Amino acid sequence: MSKIKVLPLLFRSGYFINRLKEVTGQGFQVLERRIRENQYEAHGLTAPPFETIRDYFRLVRPVAFEPPQTKAATTPWLFAAELEVRGSAFAFFHPLFDLLFGPVQSSYFWSTKFRMIPTQWIDDVEKRGDRDQAEAWRSENASKANRKHRKKTVPEIDNLSFIHLSMLRLPSILRDCFFERKEPAVGWVRRYGPVESEIEVLLQHKNLDGMAAIIGLAKEACEIGDEHRFGLCKAEIVKQLLLINSYQGCKNIGPRLTWVINDHCQNLILRSYYRELSFDFALPESWQPHAYRDLFDR
Incomplete structure (x- = not known):
């Protein structure tokens, strides 16, 4: 029985795991070892614990699509699986789930981290003697880091x-x-x-x-x-x-x-308009009373 309570993550994780098994013809233990050896250990990286991957396959926890929020962050397993089985991550990011729930959003931690100006850039401009620019960038990073509880938003698009x-x-x-x-x-x-x-x-x-x-x-x-x-x-x-x-x-x-x-x-609703709303639409405020008068006269 799945323990993933957030439906979008349940569906994304379930569909991804199911398709990964179907495409490869392999089960949990073979895939866990294959991805761990080829995409982590072969590059000197630490793979997620065996129990974590087992929980992914049992749908006890959602498949990680971002690194953990720690200094020892490693490549998320979804990305490692994509490197091992090209195209497999499409199942997690399938357009159907976007149409139903909207796109996947980065956590506040990672959205902030990736908006940060790299420390190396700041050090470089400071070494070149542009201390004002370096301080400005440090101040900007500090401001972003302290911006708590920022509401996650979908990119502005109609x-x-x-x-x-x-x-x-x-x-x-x-x-x-x-x-x-x-x-x-x-x-x-x-x-x-x-x-x-x-x-x-x-x-x-x-x-x-x-x-x-x-x-x-x-x-x-x-x-x-x-x-x-x-x-x-x-x-x-x-x-x-x-x-x-x-x-x-x-x-x-x-x-x-x-x-x-x-x-x-x-719950889909066909776009429609009330004709009454058009009477004062695009008119300056000084003309709107005349529009309302016309509304009652018609």
């Missing part, structure tokens, strides 16, 4: 862009169904083909990638206010929820993930 960027992270066979690049344009643009055709493609991918894509389409439909798209996507999600337990990597997380996805999609 909802539609977040949805599209999440969908762009899907494997190319799905990504290319929704986005394209046209010369001489540098970026990717949304195709917006018939939603029926897009859903038809997704039905060929009965896995978490396909589920992420259909949820992305549903959330996109909400953002652009397309009731037809939203209705078809939502209906298809309900059908696919019956299959999650059979998806690769979802053996022991399927039932709870099914409930979360269903609850999430039931």
Whole structure:
């Protein structure tokens, strides 16, 4: 029975561990030894305790994606596993979990540490005689270190862009169904083909990638206010929820993930507007009373 109480970490850890075992065909003991020997001991590093890795596989504790908050910090096991089995960390950072819960956030400790100006830089400018700059950087680091209880925030980005960027992270066979690049344009643009055709493609991918894509389409439909798209996507999600337990990597997380996805999609709201709000929209305050008068006259 899992003891991980934070659902996003439960799903990310469970899916990552399950896919790691499926892709390699190896179990806990073989993978623990393989990663420890090749990615830690071979480089003179100390691997996490055997019991910790066992807890990862039992879903007793979430897989570490950052080093511990100690001076003896070592490479997190997720990163070591990625080095050993290329592409395996994608399961932990899968777009589906971002669409449901938002992206993974660094702890305050590490977000602060990586915002710090390296000590070596400070020493270098001081050796060059720029003592004022060195002191300014030390003061800045001290200020960051003392900034307690800073609220973690998702990078400022509009909802539609977040949805599209999440969908762009899907494997190319799905990504290319929704986005394209046209010369001489540098970026990717949304195709917006018939939603029926897009859903038809997704039905060929009965896995978490396909589920992420259909949820992305549903959330996109909400953002652009397309009731037809939203209705078809939502209906298809309900059908696919019956299959999650059979998806690769979802053996022991399927039932709870099914409930979360269903609850999430039931609470999606199609973007709409009250016409009354438009009467004084973009008008200077001195004109707003006239707008309200017109509202009651119509």
